[in-house]
Amino acid sequence: MRPVINVLEEEIKEKVIVEAMEILEEIGFFVENTEAAEILRNAGINVDSETQRALIPADLVKKSLKTAPQSISLYNREGDIVSELGGNNICFDPGSAALNVLDSETNEIRKPVTKDYIEFTKVVDQLEHIQAQSTAIICSDVPEDLGDRYRMYLSLIYSNKPIVTGTFIKESFEIMKDMLVSIRGGEKELRDKPLAIFDACPSPPLKWSDLTCQSIIDCAKYGIPSEFVSMPMTGANAPVTILGAIVQHAAETLAGLVITQLVSPGAPVIWGGSPAAFDMRKATTPMGSIDTMILDLGYVEIGKFLNLPTHAYLGMSDAKILDMQTGFETGMGTLLAGIKGVNMISGAGMMDFETTQSIQKLVIDNEICGMTHKFIKGIIQRDEPIAKDLIKDMEEKTHLLSHDHTLKWFREEQYIPSKIIDRSTTEEWENKGRKTIGDRANETVTKLLSKYPGVSLDEDIIEDLTKIMKYENVDFKTKLDL
Amino acid sequence: MSFAENCKEAILNGNIELAEKLANQAIEENIDINIAIDAFSLAIRKAGDLFEEGDFFLPELMRSAEAMKGAMTVFEPKIMEDKVDRSLGKVIIGTIEGDIHDIGKTLVAALMSAEGFEVFDLGADVPVGKFIDKAEEVGAKIICISALLTTTMVGQKKLIDQLKERNIRDKFKVLIGGAPVSKKWVEEIGADGSAENAVSAVKLARKLLEE
Numbered sequence: 001m002r003p004v005i006n007v008l009e010e011e012i013k014e015k016v017i018v019e020a021m022e023i024l025e026e027i028g029f030f031v032e033n034t035e036a037a038e039i040l041r042n043a044g045i046n047v048d049s050e051t052q053r054a055l056i057p058a059d060l061v062k063k064s065l066k067t068a069p070q071s072i073s074l075y076n077r078e079g080d081i082v083s084e085l086g087g088n089n090i091c092f093d094p095g096s097a098a099l100n101v102l103d104s105e106t107n108e109i110r111k112p113v114t115k116d117y118i119e120f121t122k123v124v125d126q127l128e129h130i131q132a133q134s135t136a137i138i139c140s141d142v143p144e145d146l147g148d149r150y151r152m153y154l155s156l157i158y159s160n161k162p163i164v165t166g167t168f169i170k171e172s173f174e175i176m177k178d179m180l181v182s183i184r185g186g187e188k189e190l191r192d193k194p195l196a197i198f199d200a201c202p203s204p205p206l207k208w209s210d211l212t213c214q215s216i217i218d219c220a221k222y223g224i225p226s227e228f229v230s231m232p233m234t235g236a237n238a239p240v241t242i243l244g245a246i247v248q249h250a251a252e253t254l255a256g257l258v259i260t261q262l263v264s265p266g267a268p269v270i271w272g273g274s275p276a277a278f279d280m281r282k283a284t285t286p287m288g289s290i291d292t293m294i295l296d297l298g299y300v301e302i303g304k305f306l307n308l309p310t311h312a313y314l315g316m317s318d319a320k321i322l323d324m325q326t327g328f329e330t331g332m333g334t335l336l337a338g339i340k341g342v343n344m345i346s347g348a349g350m351m352d353f354e355t356t357q358s359i360q361k362l363v364i365d366n367e368i369c370g371m372t373h374k375f376i377k378g379i380i381q382r383d384e385p386i387a388k389d390l391i392k393d394m395e396e397k398t399h400l401l402s403h404d405h406t407l408k409w410f411r412e413e414q415y416i417p418s419k420i421i422d423r424s425t426t427e428e429w430e431n432k433g434r435k436t437i438g439d440r441a442n443e444t445v446t447k448l449l450s451k452y453p454g455v456s457l458d459e460d461i462i463e464d465l466t467k468i469m470k471y472e473n474v475d476f477k478t479k480l481d482l
Numbered sequence: 483m484s485f486a487e488n489c490k491e492a493i494l495n496g497n498i499e500l501a502e503k504l505a506n507q508a509i510e511e512n513i514d515i516n517i518a519i520d521a522f523s524l525a526i527r528k529a530g531d532l533f534e535e536g537d538f539f540l541p542e543l544m545r546s547a548e549a550m551k552g553a554m555t556v557f558e559p560k561i562m563e564d565k566v567d568r569s570l571g572k573v574i575i576g577t578i579e580g581d582i583h584d585i586g587k588t589l590v591a592a593l594m595s596a597e598g599f600e601v602f603d604l605g606a607d608v609p610v611g612k613f614i615d616k617a618e619e620v621g622a623k624i625i626c627i628s629a630l631l632t633t634t635m636v637g638q639k640k641l642i643d644q645l646k647e648r649n650i651r652d653k654f655k656v657l658i659g660g661a662p663v664s665k666k667w668v669e670e671i672g673a674d675g676s677a678e679n680a681v682s683a684v685k686l687a688r689k690l691l692e693e
Contacts, residue, residue, distance in 0.1 A: 398584065398588060398605075399585055399588055401540055401541055401544045401585070401588075401589070402496065402541055402544035402545040402547075402548050403541075406541045407496070407541045407542065407545060410539065410541050411539075416539070419536065424678070424679075425661065425678055425679070426664065427663070427664060427665065427676065427677075427678045428678035428679060430665075431678055
């Protein structure tokens with residue numbers, strides 16, 4: 001049986017949706033993008049040109065919910081399916097767009113450069129339990145305006161895995177879309193086999209900015225999945241009650257959903273988020289807070305209630321170095337997200353409130369993700385009778401270690417961790433140099449980097465991507481280590 | 483595939499039947515017994531290496547050891563007949579009195595036997611005197627004594643004390659094992675060694691006898 005966890009009563013879910021629709025109808029939301037305002041006006045919605053406030057009738061929300069797809073198939077660069085985002089399926093990707101990296105040699109938090117991005121991508125590409133990559137690190141050695149497309153460029157070249165990404169400037173979309181089309185060979189092919197998901201974050205409370213509106217409109221036009229990342233902070237820009245924040249999250253997300261379905265009915269969207277239980281001492285947005293975690297589970301439950309694919313930023317930590325806090329916050333969040341069946345779980349590698357990526361944490365988190373994948377399989381009956389025959393066999397032999405039954409099942413019945421997890425005897429651990437998990441993670445990173453099989457993308461496509469990337473005669477191919 | 487390759491496959495796949503069949507075939511075809519056994523030995527060492535590298539797990543290692551044992555049982559009459567001395571020596575192994583944890587000890591016994599030691603496994607909850615009496619009786623070179631509990635590990639000290647009292651401490655190498663055992667404990671009681679896992683235990687036993 002697959003383990004389950006529920007945090008909202010059935011009738012509460014209904015109430016949340018009704019109240020969110022009332023908010024959109026009576027209070028409305030803010031549209032800062034002219035194209036979005038135009039789309040809404042064309043659907044008969046009054047958008048106040050001065051206040052930019054749009055009031056959305058409940059009927060339109062209901063209609064939009066009917067056309068949004070229940071699941072999204074995500075494909076890798078080569079066109080093989082990676083995950084069906086729907087039901088209780090889960091898929092992990094690293095936390096995205098980190099401003100910093102935790103340097104694994106100096107243990108200092110510093111600005112990332114292209115080399116960090118490439119190494120990170122090469123490692124993600126080889127991690128068994130993290131199915132997608134994200135445009136995880138903001139490279140400080142390229143101009144900010146080029147950041148979005150540059151991250152996409154590097155990710156497409158160095159990894160076969162699908163990408164969770166997004167735009168920080170409007171102009172990026174067209175270029176990033178062209179890169180995706182270049183890989184697929186055509187717009188229709190990209191629509192048929194989505195390779196990237198674009199995050200779009202409304203600004204709490206209830207504002208869809210110019211940039212984020214544009215992102216979801218553009219994605220809807222091309223059938224590229226949009227991941228709505230509403231991020232209410234309890235007690236700050238959202239009600240302090242967790243349920244209150246869930247209502248606000250629903251209203252913000254439904255507003256985005258309506259826009260996309262008006263652009264193109266059936267446009268793929270994901271009910272995602274990154275809310276936080278605002279810290280009342282430090283004025284920070286803790287991702288490792290137990291309240292953030294339950295808030296995440298709550299809004300995901302609403303998304304599931306609406307039969308939509310879901311996403312959450314879970315499995316992160318607010319710690320600044322690799323320590324116990326990093327481990328326990330990440331472990332708790334990841335397992336909870338897995339049990340909940342959040343379809344896309346973003347966060348691996350991330351610490352310090354979604355600002356810092358750690359390649360060491362990334363490979364450690366891969367283990368947590370693996371354990372979570374195993375845990376949600378539940379307990380399975382393999383034999384009939386279940387154990388009697390084996391107990392009988394133990395009358396002759398004192399153990400079952402080499403029994404056919406053990407050999408047949410041990411790899412499926414147990415999650416076998418990598419060497420990152422220490423399970424040796426004290427003596428062995430001492431003999432091998434009293435290593436910490438950070439030491440073992442570093443060894444794993446080094447090994448994965450040396451094992452990276454090399455860029456497998458076609459020369460012609462790399463040329464094409466480089467052409468699309470082109471900016472002021474800079475040849476970005478020189479930045480690659482091909 | 484050559485005979486050696488077949489042996490390797492039988493051992494690494496833990497195929498007991500095939501290992502026995504190959505041993506019988508070697509006898510029928512009059513293959514030099516030392517060459518035949520070497521082929522199997524090479525394979526079981528490979529299994530140990532794979533285990534240490536993390537590619538092999540305990541069930542696979544144990545099964546390889548059992549396949550090895552299967553082949554050696556077939557060779558036994560021939561070894562006796564030809565008076566070939568292949569044994570690395572006799573080993574007494576068991577879990578100390580008051581302790582019923584014997585999976586670790588069983589593992590070591592299986593691997594030692596596969597390596598070519600003649601192993602006398604006394605089981606679990608074995609009184610100290612019995613270890614010594616048996617060792618004297620068969621002329622063992624090594625006594626391996628396991629304890630999983632901190633409360634029973636004093637039995638390991640008791641064994642060494644009794645060997646000293648009987649003035650036969652030098653006749654045997656004493657290896658101790660079990661979760662609470664540390665290098666410090668080895669030194670404190672004057673044992674000859676302990677190992678971090680079953681594969682290293684076999685290597686240690688070989689090394690001690692070579693000294």
